[in-house]
Amino acid sequence: MIPRPKPERFRLRRTMMFMNAQKPGLIKDAYIYGVDSIMLDLEDAVAENQKDAARFSLYHALKTIDYGDTEVIVRINGLDTPHWEEDIRVCVAGGADGIRIAKCESAQDVKTVEAHVLAAEREFGVEEGRTLLMAALESPKGILNAYEICAASDRMFGVAISGGDFRKCMQTKFSPDGVDMMVARGQMLIAARAAGVQCFDTVFTNLDDEEGYRAEVMQNKAMGFDGKSLINPKQIRLVHELFAPTQKEIIQAEKIVRAYREQSAAGVGVFTVDGKMIDIAFIPGAERTLKLARACGLYEGDLV
């Protein structure tokens, strides 16, 4: 039995990699690639007649495999299926860090899942509130209700858009410039930021299109996403590379945090760094840059 530390609601989640929970060869060591979060999938990857087998397999994987610092999230089946209640029980009993609610359309969906999670935590003697939640928005209704979904529970750490289903609903298809989902991505991001949760982009499915993938990841970063869902370990590296702060950004952030600490100790609220006015409003951003830099192995200082 591998005891996992209490999950952190806000942690680095640049990359979340999907893995079929039913495939023992895949899930046994998916963490070796350095992904931030593993998404063990009970939903689409598992055939309808193997949902039961996948849960047994998932339970023992969660209890046996040492995932180390890698976060372990489970994607459960939709609330319109006969599977989701047992999915929640096995996730909580196994000690998953979080649950991804598939096809989430309303705050009520989140609350329904939350109630079952709480019941399961009580049933299995798991610390109440331990199990985190995130929602996948896969429909126009989900996008329109993004804010209430993000704000529906203290367990919520983020939302993700699921491109495949969403594009189908919108009667559109993948477009290299991202115009097919531009509005939806934007709306979801605004809702997530307003509610103070993280926001993740959908998977990029054409593994051979390296240029297209790079363009999408760069756009994700430019739009302000916290991370991206992945389908293959070889996609990890580029996200980590492109999401990493530049050397210039790191030096700047370091200066700001250092100056702020010195100045505020001396009672000064507004000061200048390299000729630029700085006040307390800059600090969270600078600290976030340094934390990200540390996670990327680019910062070894002691300011964060």
Added chain:
Amino acid sequence: MKNAVGRDIPDFLLTGGKEVYQGKNYMDGKYLQKAAPKTRRYEKPQESKLVETIAEALRQCGCKDGCTFSFHHHLRNGDYVANMVVKAAVEELGIKDITVAATSLGSAHDVIADYIEQGIVVGVQTSGIRGRIGDVVSEGKLKTPAIIRSHGGRPRAIEAGEVHIDIAVVAAPTADCVGNCRGIGGKSNCGSLGYAMTDAKYADHVIVVTDCLVDFPNMPASVEAIDVDAVVVVDSIGDPKKIASAAARISQNPRDLMMAENVAKVIASTPYFKEGFSFQTGVGGPSLAANLFLEKYMDERNIKMGWAIGGICGPMVELLKKGKVGKVIDVQDFDLDAVNSINQTPNHFEMSASQYANPANKGAFVNKLDFVVLAALEIDTGFNVNVLTGSDGVLRGAPGGHPDTAAGSKCCIIVTPLTRGRMATVCEHVVTVTTPGDCVDVLVTDYGIAVNPLRPDLIECLDKAGIPHVTIESLKEKAYSLVGRPDDLQWEDKVVAVLEARDGTILDVVRKIKPYTIEED
């Protein structure tokens, strides 16, 4: 008697001056008496050496009971020739007590397994043993223990007369009527004929079997007419589809790629990675993928590879054509890109097995090698590698050039996943030692890198480059924590194969495996 890698070698094998393995370079500086073949004089000019059938050629070469045949494996799993020759000897000439001395044997040679079971083939000497031959030898059905040698150890043994070849058989994609052979220009092309070269020079008789007779002279010849007794034309010497794959594709497996990238990182951290460095890589997934990442580092540092050797396939030919490697010299070609390049692309040359890897000549190519990247079935905490026996103790692998390149190179990197299915690749004791640990420098796995403590200089290189590494013991423990600690294999006393180190000392033996039963408590 225990040898330098801790293996107990039974005394009955240590006769006639045979010694146990004493460590790397033990034979350095000693003298070797070469054993010359006894060959027939063909003083009177011959119009042609063409003979109607293989049986007839065998008769001409004085084939008799107790005969030793040599074969080479350039046609790989597509080879028809070894089977045809042994079959003709047995079925048409009624020959018994045959020894097959091949550079490698595999699933193409199941017929020979039948003859082993019938007691007609009584000896096997090879650098690789797979397929049903491996099974029947492991079951103890061969009359004498098989002798397994590396690609360098084999020409050494031939030159020293430890293997005396009565008839060497050359499977030639093209030949002329007097026996000049090449590996290209026909319908069953294999490129290099490097492994056949030493055999042809030291055999009493040489028979060339070809399916494409060309005009005299077939030049430049890999095996020369001056060594050939007879030429036989057959319909087909092999299945081209199984001789060379269309193109060796670089693995897309993320695990392989991750390991390959780390291999390149390790290489780039050493002082040997400089303008003109030399390199060999295996063709396994992560080994071959190392090419890709190495190129990136070469570009970054603006350096070129001086030369590469090996079994060669497309990605290396690609580098040659791009001008990123000076010369490519090979004993064998694995895909059509390499087959079509050897002796065609400028600076792509052929070499013999002895020139490649023989430890007893005056300096083989492996001795000048900076880096070699190799795979392993198992590697133990003493860095000893097994590439011969499966986890069940059955012969199903090939030392090939592994021990030679490991011993000769300045930096030998083994790359392998920590586990395969439930098998721990990094383990306490390998089933069979095929490459001794004193020749292995770095291990790259998907769970981390370990450096042989015999190489503090390389440890320093990795530290300086900020490449994390751990002890090989910790990798072994990690492996066992994943798959459980394996039970020891159960062996019988009977020795089914002797594993010679490249210098001719005995490195290990393989015994007959006991039929498995679960012990009841």
Added chain:
Amino acid sequence: MEILKPAVAGTLESSDLMVTVEPGENGIELSLTSSVMNQYGRQIKETVLDTLDRLSVKDAKVTVVDKGALDCTIKARVECAVYRSCDQSQKDIDWGGVIR
């Protein structure tokens, strides 16, 4: 649990195993084959029998074809096959209780 009808769980893919359970009358009749028999046969057998014991399966014909699965997978497949044979595999599983 009593094996009520034949049931199967798992696959023959590498790192997996296929478990078939059938009603039996003479205790546990186990037939085991494995790609890693020589080194792990004993441990696989132990894991299978322990799991059956934990599920209180007294009589059954059990066929295991193992392709190098880890213990956690072996347990999962045996449990699933047994629960399926009783039509109880879909919900209200005793996670952390009998299943552990």
